[in-house]
Amino acid sequence: MTPLVVVGDALLDVDVEGTAERLCPEAPVPVVDVERRWQRPGGAGLxxxxxxxxxxxxxxxxxxxxxxxxxxxxxxxxxxDVQVVRLPMDGETVCKTRLRAAGQSLARVDTGGGRAARAPLPGRAVRALRSAGAILVSDYGRGVAAHPGLRDLLTELAPRVPVVWDPHPRGPAPVPGVRLATPNDSEALAFAGDCSDAADAAHTLRSTWSCTATAVTVGPRGALLAGPGDGPPVTVPVSAPARAAGHGRPDTCGAGDRFASAATAALAGGSELTAAVSSAVDAASRFVAAGGAAALSVDGTPAGEPESAFGLADRVRRQGGRLVATGGCFDLLHPGHVSLLRQARSLGDALVVCLNSDESVRGLKGPARPVVPAEDRARLLLELESVDAVVVFDEPSPEQVLARLRPDVWVKGGDYAEADLPEAGVVRRHGGEVVLVPTVAGYSTTHLLTHHR
Structure with a gap:
């Protein structure tokens, strides 16, 4: 199978999520208590x-x-998910950070002004493009789509390979011969100049850009398709099933990328233009209904970052919930750990794991431990449904971190006696209780290491 090739400017997208329940005393702006940071590829990467x-x-x-x-x-x-062919960059990678609370974006902060360098096109990039079953140019105005060598090659390939061009206001016009250009309505009106509406702009741009067709996206109304010939653009609406999938307050971030990528895939599969645009309209509508680009994010909160666990603790308290905490090394995660965590989570509304750092584990278990470093141990714990947050501590005992967390319940395995827990006094001093839960017989990291060497 021939690959599909995307050409364009990749960005790092970050969503900083939290709660906003008070105003800053210095200015009438919300104060956001950060709980999570989510990361995903943006732009052409998305x-x-x-x-x-x-x-x-x-x-x-x-x-x-x-x-x-x-x-x-x-x-x-x-x-x-993808094979990356890197071009050199002048400057730093662009990072776009959205500050969000209660599902609403409050601000966006952009950093990094890097642009694609005008160096010769690498041979690997040339080979990838020449072998493509279809090409999507995802222009975000950062210089890739303006690369002279790349434009020459795309101009050569456009007559025989489906090329979809998703333009950007700060980028260049598509090369001649593009199969489909996909601006949104505001972009199309800006590109076309004196046009009175999006339909007029779609027709004008098809001619101006010398492309086979232009599909101007018009949000929930679908797209306006100006195809070959001199006929007026036709409306390609969202289908009834796709429209029925929408609900709530949509996050449209990434909808244009979904539209362009779906159209590219359809054209690569042999669809004619109207069918390709129709499938792209429905794909974009379902994508927004499913949460948009944010649904593709991964947790970018640094492992063990205290603010994440403490922000969760504050939120649970504000909502009148019951915060549970437990702690340990959790080296070589095993069924005994999973049982402990599941039991702990059942005792409240959220569970924070206090995780011994690598230095702390070495002090308790010896120089050969841990087997798994703290960052990976935290990542594994966060993948479990029972764990809501992880905080890493360096001391032999979690007393200091518990003084800040102030959990309602502190859980340890039944192989401990309460008198053996130096942190029990800290938990009780802040109104919490200590609960010892049964352990799974025969499971411990030390036992596993001793009997499997």
Whole structure:
């Protein structure tokens, strides 16, 4: 099977989520108590990820990435689903951070001004494009779509390979011969100049850009398709089943990327233009209804970051809930751990795990431990349904972290006696109780290591 190739500017998208229940005393703006940070590929990276996870088994992304923290994190996220062909970048990778509370965006902060360097196109990029079954140009105005060598190659390929071009106001016009251009209505009106409405703009741009068709997206109304010939654009509406899927307050972030990627996949599969645009309209509508780009995010909260666990504790208390905490090394996660965590979570509304750091484990268990580093232990714990947050501590005992968390319940396995828990006094001093739960016989990390060497 020939790959689908996405060409364009990949970004790192971050959502910082929290609660906003008070105003800043210095200015009438909300104060957001941060609870979680979510990360995902953005821009052309999102379009490529959508193609790979929704449609095509083999997707190649040709993009510029900086050698910086955002670029490395973005490359790591992309590697799960797509093959990345890197172009050199001048400057730092763009990171777009949305500050959100109660499902509502309050502000966006953009950092990094990197642009694709005008270096020769790498041979790997040329080979990927020449082997493509279809090409999506996902332009975010950061220089990839303006690369002279890339534009020359796309101009050569457009007559024989379906090329979909998702333009950007700060980017160049599509190359001649593009099969489908996909601006939204506000972009189309800006590109077309003096046009009176989106339909007029769709017709004008098809001619101006010398493309086979232009599909101007018009939100929940679908798209306006100006195809070959001189006829007026036709409306391609959202189908009844896709419309029925919508509910609540939609997050439209990424809807244009979903539309363009779905149209690309349809054209690669041999669909004619109207059918491709119709499937893209429905795909974008269902995508928004399912939560938009945010649904593709992964937890980017650093493992053990105290604010995450303490923010959760504050929220549970404000809502009148019952906070449970437990602690330990959790090295080589086993059924005994899972049983303990499940029992602990059943005792309240949220569970925080206080995790011994690598240094703390070495002090308790010896220089050969831990087997699994703290970052990975935290990641594994957070994958469990019973665990809501993890906080890492360096001391032999979690007394200091418990003084800040102030849990209603502190849970330990029944192999401990309450008198053996130095942290019990801290828990009770803040009004909490200590609960010892039964353990699963025969399971401990030390036992597993001793009997499997």
């Amino acid at each position: 379009a490529a990820t959508l193609l790979a996870t929704r449609t095509a088994p083999e997707v190649v992304l040709v993009t510029a990435l900086g050698d910086d923290d955002a670029g490395r994190r973005l490359a790591e996220l992309l590697a799960h």
